Amino acid sequence: xxxxxxxxxxxxxxxxxxxxxxxxxxxxxxxxxxxxxxxxxxxxxxxxxxxxxxxxxxxxxxxxxxxxxxxxxxxxxxxxxxxxxxxxxxxxxxxxxxxxxxxxxxxxxxxxxxxxxxxxxxxxxxxxxxxxxxxxxxxxxxxxxxxxxxxxxxxxxxxxxxxxxxxxxxxxxxxxxxxxxxxxxxxxxxxxxxxxxxxxxxxxxxxxxxxxxxxxxxxxxxxxxxxxxxxxxxxxxxxxxxxxxxxxxxxxxxxxxxxxxxxxxxxxxxxxxxxxxxxxxxxxxxxxxxxxxxxxxxxxxxxxxxxxxxxxxxxxxxxxxxxxxxxxxxxxxxxxxxxxxxxxxxxxxxxxxxxxxxxxxxxxxxxxxxxxxxxxxxxxxxxxxxxxxxxxxxxxxxxxxxxxxxxxxxxxxxxxxxxxxxxxxxxxxxxxxxxxxxxxxxxxxxxxxxxxxxxxxxxxxxxxxxxxxxxxxxxxxxxxxxxxxxxxxxxxxxxxxxxxxxxxxxxxxxxxxxxxxxxxxxxxxxxxxxxxxxxxxxxxxxxxxxxxxxxxxxxxxxxxxxx
RNA sequence: GUUACAGUAGCUCAGCUGGAUAGAGCAACGGUCUUCUAAACCGUAGGUCGAGAGUUCGAAUCUCUCCUGUAACACCA
Numbered sequence: 247x248x249x250x251x252x253x254x255x256x257x258x259x260x261x262x263x264x265x266x267x268x269x270x271x272x273x274x275x276x277x278x279x280x281x282x283x284x285x286x287x288x289x290x291x292x293x294x295x296x297x298x299x300x301x302x303x304x305x306x307x308x309x310x311x312x313x314x315x316x317x318x319x320x321x322x323x324x325x326x327x328x329x330x331x332x333x334x335x336x337x338x339x340x341x342x343x344x345x346x347x348x349x350x351x352x353x354x355x356x357x358x359x360x361x362x363x364x365x366x367x368x369x370x371x372x373x374x375x376x377x378x379x380x381x382x383x384x385x386x387x388x389x390x391x392x393x394x395x396x397x398x399x400x401x402x403x404x405x406x407x408x409x410x411x412x413x414x415x416x417x418x419x420x421x422x423x424x425x426x427x428x429x430x431x432x433x434x435x436x437x438x439x440x441x442x443x444x445x446x447x448x449x450x451x452x453x454x455x456x457x458x459x460x461x462x463x464x465x466x467x468x469x470x471x472x473x474x475x476x477x478x479x480x481x482x483x484x485x486x487x488x489x490x491x492x493x494x495x496x497x498x499x500x501x502x503x504x505x506x507x508x509x510x511x512x513x514x515x516x517x518x519x520x521x522x523x524x525x526x527x528x529x530x531x532x533x534x535x536x537x538x539x540x541x542x543x544x545x546x547x548x549x550x551x552x553x554x555x556x557x558x559x560x561x562x563x564x565x566x567x568x569x570x571x572x573x574x575x576x577x578x579x580x581x582x583x584x585x586x587x588x589x590x591x592x593x594x595x596x597x598x599x600x601x602x603x604x605x606x607x608x609x610x611x612x613x614x615x616x617x618x619x620x621x622x623x624x625x626x627x628x629x630x631x632x633x634x635x636x637x638x639x640x641x642x643x644x645x646x647x648x649x650x651x652x653x654x655x656x657x658x659x660x661x662x663x664x665x666x667x668x669x670x671x672x673x674x675x676x677x678x679x680x681x682x683x684x685x686x687x688x689x690x691x692x693x694x695x696x697x698x699x700x701x702x703x704x705x706x707x708x709x710x711x712x713x714x715x716x717x718x719x720x721x722x723x724x725x726x727x728x729x730x731x732x733x734x735x736x737x738x739x740x741x742x743x744x745x746x747x748x749x750x751x752x753x754x755x756x757x758x759x760x761x762x763x764x765x766x767x768x769x770x771x772x773x774x775x776x777x778x779x780x781x782x783x784x785x786x787x788x789x790x791x792x793x794x795x796x797x798x799x800x801x802x803x804x805x806x807x808x809x
Numbered sequence: 810g811u812u813a814c815a816g817u818a819g820c821u822c823a824g825c826u827g828g829a830u831a832g833a834g835c836a837a838c839g840g841u842c843u844u845c846u847a848a849a850c851c852g853u854a855g856g857u858c859g860a861g862a863g864u865u866c867g868a869a870u871c872u873c874u875c876c877u878g879u880a881a882c883a884c885c886a
Contacts, residue, residue: 769850
């Protein structure tokens with residue numbers, strides 16, 4: 247039921263066509279305070295045309311409004327405040343949620359359209375750091391939100407498994423490495439070679455030439471180079487997958503950069519056919535002046551490809567394979583300019599999905615204000631952070647709920663939940679200066695707080711003798727429950743908005759609002775009391791449980807029934 | 810230097826397309842477990858919304874200028 251439309255109608259009927267219903271609908275606002283009602287109409291807009299003071303307009307108008315469907319309609323200053331009929335509203339909301347269950351809030355706006363999501367994308371032979379967490383977790387959540395909105399997301403782990411760094415890696419491995427070392431501890435040792443390479447090439451710049459040679463060999467299909475590349479890739483993936491498992495994230499495809507290695511000619515040919523490629527200082531560029539952008543470098547002066555060459559191939563492939571409704575790239579905000587260039591180049595090429603290409607940027611993670619970088623050794627290992635969180639969650643369980651069954655698994659859900667939720671709670675684009683203690687908080691507005699609220703709801707349902715709320719009249723006469731009911735009603739709207747903005751934080755904030763309202767209700771009203779309203783109250787608790795669990799699920803966070 | 814993004818309580822952040830006395834969470838101080846999980850709830854304290862102009866009935870929110878911070882800016886990704 248659209249209560250905003252109902253209020254709009256009430257106002258329309260009291261007016262003489264001074265405003266269109268669309269304007270009224272849009273002008274209606276939600277008062278901050280419950281004491282000011284549920285929806286409010288500010289009369290300022292009418293002041294000019296009616297030549298009256300807003301306060302006077304409000305007083306006149308309220309007398310013409312038919313208030314029978316409301317608890318009451320009141321004037322306060324220039325505002326007309328509508329108080330909805332709480333029992334009816336509550337019954338509507340609860341009936342809907344109980345009937346729809348986890349599907350509550352689902353819509354079909356996406357009409358099944360394919361949405362490839364470029365996400366996670368760790369680099370082979372480098373450890374996954376907190377930066378990759380962001381792309382992984384944001385992409386994963388957006389995929390779930392898209393599904394809830396009727397799209398068909400395709401999570402693509404666009405592995406960084408190609409590029410000049412492999413030349414460097416091979417040089418490093420051959421000079422200072424050994425097979426045993428890599429077998430024993432792949433990523434640690436590969437990183438060691440890589441870091442050493444960067445240290446030594448400052449003294450011996452000819453190392454860079456060697457690295458370039460090796461990368462050329464790799465591109466040309468040289469046997470040794472290819473063998474090493476494959477091996478490094480395989481070992482790295484093993485480690486990545488254990489982290490993904492811990493996080494509970496999966497992918498539909500792992501089409502890394504190498505996958506597109508033999509698919510780049512097509513893009514280059516289109517560029518040539520359309521005469522978009524120009525030579526500049528020995529390299530090939532596309533001029534983007536009409537977009538207000540610098541030229542995009544497509545081929546290096548030695549003819550080697552670049553990131554963008556592969557991204558063009560990727561776009562062509564996705565265009566052909568998926569005919570995407572949306573084309574998403576969850577990549578750090580430092581690449582915003584690059585994606586503007588990519589989009590412009592694709593537009594010039596006439597690639598269809600360029601129009602629907604969205605870079606979904608997220609803020610940088612720093613330590614003491616400094617950027618992370620593998621080669622300098624300034625890095626936060628994702629796996630270590632997750633383990634620290636899981637360990638702490640385990641400790642908390644031993645203190646608070648020592649008899650809990652399945653402790654390890656729940657510690658994982660809570661610890662990982664804290665990290666994921668912490669990442670998704672705030673606007674994507676905020677930068678984060680990493681402090682471990684900040685990540686390991688389980689109180690206040692955190693993932694565990696929301697999980698705990700859900701577990702409390704489930705606990706009540708377990709203790710209830712019968713949960714036969716299906717036959718309930720769903721009528722609750724309790725002011726303490728009102729805020730919770732209102733928030734439950736908002737869920738479908740929040741799902742749409744989060745999808746439109748590609749913003750998981752909207753879901754996270756919503757889940758906190760709901761958890762907070764429910765905890766308040768829980769603290770002020772006794773639920774398990776044998777009276778007439780018990781079934782309705784249980785329906786409310788069940789609804790809270792359903793929606794909290796679903797909200798967390800949209801974030802990629804699990805909701806244990808006990809913790 | 811150019812461009813982009815940011816500047817709100819001690820700290821971390823919310824404040825939707827401008828609207829009613831600027832909100833949370835941490836941290837501080839105080840209160841609430843013989844009764845549904847205290848990872849909770851309730852209260853106290855804490856702010857010239859970076860500065861200044863402008864638009865408007867009305868600005869943390871829109872426009873401009875300035876200050877500060879971060880990032881990007883051709884052979885990395």
